[in-house]
Amino acid sequence: MPTLTLDNDNSFNLDATLSCGQVFRWDRRPDGWWYGVVKDRVMKIRQDVNTLTYSGATAPFVRHYFSLDLDLDAILASIDRDTAVHAAIRKNRGLRLIRQPAWECTVSYICSTNSNIPTIRRRIASIAEKFGEPVEFENTVYYTFPHPEAISGSGENGLTECRLGYREPYVFGTSCSVTDPECWERRIRTLPYEEARRELMKLNGIGPKAADCILLFAFQKYEAFPVDVWIRRIMQECYLPGLATDSPLSNREYDSIRTFAREHFGEYCGWAQEYLYAGREG
DNA sequence: GACCAGGAGAGAG
DNA sequence: CTCTCTCATGGT
Numbered sequence: 001m002p003t004l005t006l007d008n009d010n011s012f013n014l015d016a017t018l019s020c021g022q023v024f025r026w027d028r029r030p031d032g033w034w035y036g037v038v039k040d041r042v043m044k045i046r047q048d049v050n051t052l053t054y055s056g057a058t059a060p061f062v063r064h065y066f067s068l069d070l071d072l073d074a075i076l077a078s079i080d081r082d083t084a085v086h087a088a089i090r091k092n093r094g095l096r097l098i099r100q101p102a103w104e105c106t107v108s109y110i111c112s113t114n115s116n117i118p119t120i121r122r123r124i125a126s127i128a129e130k131f132g133e134p135v136e137f138e139n140t141v142y143y144t145f146p147h148p149e150a151i152s153g154s155g156e157n158g159l160t161e162c163r164l165g166y167r168e169p170y171v172f173g174t175s176c177s178v179t180d181p182e183c184w185e186r187r188i189r190t191l192p193y194e195e196a197r198r199e200l201m202k203l204n205g206i207g208p209k210a211a212d213c214i215l216l217f218a219f220q221k222y223e224a225f226p227v228d229v230w231i232r233r234i235m236q237e238c239y240l241p242g243l244a245t246d247s248p249l250s251n252r253e254y255d256s257i258r259t260f261a262r263e264h265f266g267e268y269c270g271w272a273q274e275y276l277y278a279g280r281e282g
Numbered sequence: 283g284a285c286c287a288g289g290a291g292a293g294a295g
Numbered sequence: 296c297t298c299t300c301t302c303a304t305g306g307t
Contacts, residue, residue, distance in 0.1 A: 021288065113289035119305055120288080165303030170290080207290045228288035249289080250298070277288075 004059055006050040011072055013094025014047035020278040022217050023098055024108050024121045025128075025145075035137075037128070038065060039101050040144050042137035056137060067096045079265045079272040084238040088272075088279035095278055097217065097271060102188070103181040104145040105218035110170050110205040112213070126162040127151070127171075151175040170205025177203055193221045208254050222270040225261040227254050230280045231273060239264070 006012050018026045018034055026036035035044045043056030054062055063069055076089050104124075111123045124145070131146035131154070151158065152175040159168045178184045188196050193215060200211040212226035227235070227249065235257050236243045243253060265272040 109288075110290095112287090114287060114302085115289090115304075116287040116306070118287095122305085163304065165305095166290090166301090167303080205290065209289060213288065226288070229286085230288070248299085252297075 004052040011094040016092045016095040024124045042142045075268050088275040092278045100218045102185040102218040109210040109213045148175040148178045173204030216270040222268045225258040225269045225273045227257050
C-alpha cells in the first residue's frame with residue numbers, strides 16, 4: 001500500500017484533522033484506519049508517527065486534500081497571539097483545514113443549523129444513500145454525494161425521508177439554484193471573501209455562519225471566522241467579556257466578533273477559529 | 283419534559 | 296437595517 005512521509009518541520013495530525021468537526025463523512029475504525037468518501041472515490045488512510053498509509057487516492061490528491069502543501073508552523077506562528085489560542089494550538093498542533101468538495105460542503109452546512117454533529121452526519125449520509133452513486137470499496141458499498149440535479153429532480157418532497165426538519169426546503173431550493181456546481185464553484189472561487197460571502201448568502205438556507213464555514217472549508221478563504229454557539233462562548237470568556245450572554249446571537253454581534261477576530265488573529269483567523277473550536281470544553 | 287446543538291428566514295418596527 | 300419569533304430533529 002502506498003505511503004507518504006511527512007516532513008519533520010511541517011506537522012500533521014490526522015486524528016485531530018478528521019475528528020474536529022469540519023468534515024462529516026469520515027469514520028475512524030478501532031484499528032486506527034480512517035474511511036471516507038471524497039468526491040467520487042472511497043479512500044482510507046492512517047497515520048503512524050510521520051508516515052501516512054493510504055489507498056483509494058493518489059499522493060497528489062492526499063497532499064492537496066489535507067493541505068499538506070501549506071507551511072502550518074508559519075500559519076500557527078501568525079495566529080499565536082494570546083494565551084487562549086496558544087493553549088488551543090498546543091492541544092491540537094497538526095490539525096489542518098481540509099480542502100472539501102464545495103457542493104457537498106455547502107449542503108452539509110445548510111444541514112448543520114441548530115444541530116449537533118452526530119445529527120448532521122446522519123443527514124449527510126442519508127442524502128448520499130438516497131441520491132448518490134454506489135461505490136464499492138473492500139467489499140462494502142459506499143455512496144458518493146449527489147449532484148444537485150439528483151436532489152432537485154426528485155421534487156420538493158424527495159428529501160422527506162432524510163429527516164432534515166425545517167432545512168428540507170433549504171436544501172431543495174439551493175439544489176434548484178446551483179444547477180451547474182462546477183461553474184458555480186469556479187465563479188465563487190474568483191471572488192474576494194466579502195463578495196463571495198454575499199453571493200453564498202443569496203442561497204436558500206445559507207446565513208452568515210454557514211457562509212463562513214463554506215468559505216473556510218471549501219474555498220480556502222482563511223479570513224473567514226465562523227461564529228457558532230461554542231465560538232461565541234469562547235470569545236465572550238477569553239476576548240470580549242462585554243458581550244451579552246443569554247440572548248440569541250444577533251447579526252451585529254456576529255459581525256463585531258468576526259471583525260475583532262480578523263484584526264486580532266490576522267489573515268489566517270479561520271485557522272484560529274478551528275483550533276479554538278477543536279479545543280472547546282463540552 | 284426541559285434543554286441543547288457548527289442558525290436561518292419571515293415579519294414587524 | 297435591526298430585533299423577535301418560529302422552525303424540525305435527535306440526544307441527554
